[in-house]
Amino acid sequence: MATLRDSLASKGQAIRLTITEAGFTATTLIQAAGRIIPDARQRWRFILDQLVVCGISPLPVVCVVGLFTGMLLALQVGMELSKLGQSEAIANIIGVVLFREMGPFMTAMILTASVGSAMAAEIGTMRVSEEIDALECLTVDPVSFLVMPRIVAMAIMTPLLTFVSCVLGVIGGGIVAKTQLSVTTSVYLRNVLASLEAKADALAPFPSEVYTGLIKAAVFGVLVSSISCAAGLKASGGAIGVGRAVRTAVVRSFLMLIIIGYYISWMFFK
Amino acid sequence: MIELRGVHKAFGDFTVLRGVDLTLEEGETLVVLGRSGTGKSVTLKHIVGLLLPDEGSILVNGVDVTTADREQLRQVRREVAYLFQTGALVNWLSVRDNVSLPLVEKRTIPPSEIRERVDESLQSLGMLEAAERMPAEISGGMRKRAALARVLVAEPKAILYDEPTAGLDPIMARTVGRLIRDVQSSGERTALVVTHDLELAFGVATRVGLHYKGQLIELADPERFKQSDHPVIRAFLDGEEYYEEELSS
DSSP states (O other), X not given: OHHHHHHHHHHHHHHHHHHHHHHHHHHHHHHHHHHHHHHTTTTXXXXXXXXXXXXXXXXXXXXXXXXXXHHHHHHHHHHHHHHTTOGGGHHHHHHHIIIIXXXXXXXXXXXXXXXXXXXXXXXXXHHHTTHHXXXXXXXXXXXXXXXXXXXXXXXXXXXXXXXXXXXXXXXXHHXXXXXXXXXXXXXXXXXXXXXXXXXXXXXXXXXXXXXXXXXXXXXHHHHHHHHHHHHHHTOOSHHHHHHHHHHHHHHHHHHHHHHHHHHHHHHHHO | OEEEEEEEEEETTEEEEEEEEEXXXXXXXXXXXOOTTSSHHHHHHHHTTSSOOSEEEEEETTEETTTOOHHHHHHHHHHEEEEOTTOOOOTTSOHHHHHHHHHHTXXXXXXXXXXXXXXXXXXXXXXXXXTTSOGGGSOHHHHHHHHHHHHHHTOOSEEEEESTTTTOOHXXXXXXXXXXXXXXXXXXXXXXXXXXXXXXHHHHOSEEEEEETTEEEXXXXXXXXXXXXXXXXXXXXXXOOOOOSSOOO
């Protein structure tokens, strides 16, 4: 009986801790959002640094993953379609899957592993080495100084990297479609655009589905950076605490990407 | 200027402070001695609101830190600076940028004046030639001096020194002690120093106390403190272990 009670108590405590930390992440995000207009000019140098960290550093990985995702998708699905004599439909599938789901999701996963984990480690190390306490004593707001530039940079760079990833995925899919499935380039491109319900005009030069993917990517960027920064700010207990913060940041980011990703898709495409 | 009344603090089952009472008058240099892990740094962190007590009150120039709002706490932190044990410089900013930080954050001081004041502060601590270096590229003693420059540039009324000579060689420890004396005499600042370095303590203090089992015992001027009959103080000054379990009142 006592064991059951202890087990329930520890589960209850874990749930309470999760809710508390989710609340802390949400509060951090709201506070950071509130500092954008008053502090962005003051922090332009830090924002610029973070744009490079979030956008330029992971670019090679994003390009390779994007290209090969398109190629893999075309190869696996294309072979099945060719059995049904529907090889040309591969372009429609590539366009929809990459721009709606795979592009934003894969890019956000890469950024979680490469940039989000680094954010949690950097801020966590600053927390355990008392640098953040020192900032507070100097009346420097850590959320404005450390978190806001990272969230702004991720909100800008995640959609841009997603777009690059999707374009490379379409190119990769096109290469496989032409070489393995005998689909001509013109048919492939026409079908890709058709799948994206192309309604490009002067005001909106890209098909509408591209924008929904990019909005999703921006939300993912904000999610990953706020979860990672909050995990870093909550770090305690030296090097072990920093390691725990990084693990927390990566696991929670992955979970939230899947869950929030589903609901965004549900909102746009139901 | 700073007053602590009956401050209690526990982290889980571990009680660190058991009713600390302390009054720090303007212009004095109070040194709190004590072994590592007795709660000296925890006491300092309560004064600038980095930690909140479980019980008790902390007054800084009449403002109760335990109930202060955001703006009042900022004011307290402008008046009372904290020099961290490790220096706690921001590791991705140069020494100059670290020292500039408190002035840049005020957003009312022109860049030319910031540069002038930062140079002056770095010069006074012999750190001007290391201004463009990163914290990882300088020694522990230089990091401490850079951190002290960062504290001094904001011209606080009081400075809390957390183990200022910890981890330094004897020569550098004496240099830091001399710096603290110079800072106190030049600016007529109030200071609270926590340390276990007796040479530093008796070199800078106007009053000395001992932190023991979560309480502050025997606050006295340095000479009277040295002659105290209190068994814990005697054991500490003689560098011997004190075995009594409970502190007698």
